[in-house]
Amino acid sequence: MSRPLFARELFNDLDRFQREMSSLFEFSAGRATARGGYPALNVGLSPEAVEVYAFAPGLDPATVGVDLDRGVLSLSGERVSPLTAKPSEAAAPQADAAAQATASADKTLVHQRERFAGKFRRVVSLPDDIDPEQVSASYKDGVLRVTVKRRPAPQPRRIDIH
Amino acid sequence: MSTTAVHTPAADDAVSASASASAQAARRRDDYAIQPAVDVIEDAQGITLYADLPGVPREQLQLRVDNDRLIIEGDIQLDLPDGLKAGHVEVSRQFYRRAFALGKELDADQIAAELTHGVLRVRIPKAAHAQPRRIEVRLS
Numbered sequence: 654m655s656r657p658l659f660a661r662e663l664f665n666d667l668d669r670f671q672r673e674m675s676s677l678f679e680f681s682a683g684r685a686t687a688r689g690g691y692p693a694l695n696v697g698l699s700p701e702a703v704e705v706y707a708f709a710p711g712l713d714p715a716t717v718g719v720d721l722d723r724g725v726l727s728l729s730g731e732r733v734s735p736l737t738a739k740p741s742e743a744a745a746p747q748a749d750a751a752a753q754a755t756a757s758a759d760k761t762l763v764h765q766r767e768r769f770a771g772k773f774r775r776v777v778s779l780p781d782d783i784d785p786e787q788v789s790a791s792y793k794d795g796v797l798r799v800t801v802k803r804r805p806a807p808q809p810r811r812i813d814i815h
Numbered sequence: 816m817s818t819t820a821v822h823t824p825a826a827d828d829a830v831s832a833s834a835s836a837s838a839q840a841a842r843r844r845d846d847y848a849i850q851p852a853v854d855v856i857e858d859a860q861g862i863t864l865y866a867d868l869p870g871v872p873r874e875q876l877q878l879r880v881d882n883d884r885l886i887i888e889g890d891i892q893l894d895l896p897d898g899l900k901a902g903h904v905e906v907s908r909q910f911y912r913r914a915f916a917l918g919k920e921l922d923a924d925q926i927a928a929e930l931t932h933g934v935l936r937v938r939i940p941k942a943a944h945a946q947p948r949r950i951e952v953r954l955s
Contacts, residue, residue, distance in 0.1 A: 692869075693869075694905050696903040697896075697899040697900060698902045700898065708869035709869060710867045710868065710933030711931075711932055714932075736856065761858045765854060765855040767854065768853065768865060794870055794892075794933050795867070795933015795934065796870045798893075
């Protein structure tokens with residue numbers, strides 16, 4: 654059905670290590686944002702391109718900044734939490750009208766607050782052979798994917814001695 | 816059934832093997848699952864849960880209620896070009912799983928859910944008897 658996310662054989666040991674760690678640090682174990690912060694990043698390399706996958710759920714793609722400057726890719730933006738948003742925003746357009754009408758007047762009780770909220774910025778150093786003119790970005794199912802093409806490797810050539 | 820290299824053998828065994836082996840496979844799947852971050856907010860009418868499930872398309876999301884437990888499961892599907900090698904990896908597991916106990920005052924038959932940009936929003940209303948009511952006082 655689907656292929657492994659990234660070459661698994663490279664990371665099996667890491668997984669085992671993480672599971673051992675998880676018995677020590679039960680709370681943070683396995684959390685999607687345990688390492689690196691929001692958004693979590695996977696970077697893949699192929700001969701043709703560098704692929705950056707940012708696990709950035711709940712964003713308006715129009716507000717995400719994707720910048721490439723001297724080989725450094727930076728992703729920035731802000732995620733608004735339903736907990737900190739104004740009541741009218743927290744109710745969200747998808748909430749049914751009746752709930753929306755009463756929610757703002759009601760007291761709410763927060764049981765769990767784990768999701769990232771606020772401004773974020775993450776940077777990735779890219780290899781030297783990227784072509785800064787050929788960058789594309791897409792946002793699907795909460796994953797921001799940035800593709801940066803690489804220049805073909807220069808052909809070996811012989812230098813004549815005069 | 817998911818096809819992650821690591822847990823597929825165990826999951827396949829479970830189909831024909833004993834119940835204990837199947838439970839073992841489930842536990843193993845749990846061990847490898849990402850526990851999604853959630854916000855849970857209660858108001859007078861019910862509970863709203865938000866879960867971060869980036870990379871999970873709608874058809875790979877499973878939301879079910881079993882024995883007063885709300886179980887969220889989802890498989891990550893990314894478009895990976897052929898020949899891609901891992902450079903830097905922070906998300907190495909392929910699926911999410913998290914379960915919540917539902918209180919008796921919640922009406923599990925009225926759950927509504929939607930998935931937008933990798934965020935799952937679940938609304939579970941309180942049963943009618945658990946909702947605050949305004950009692951009208953009449954003067955005689």
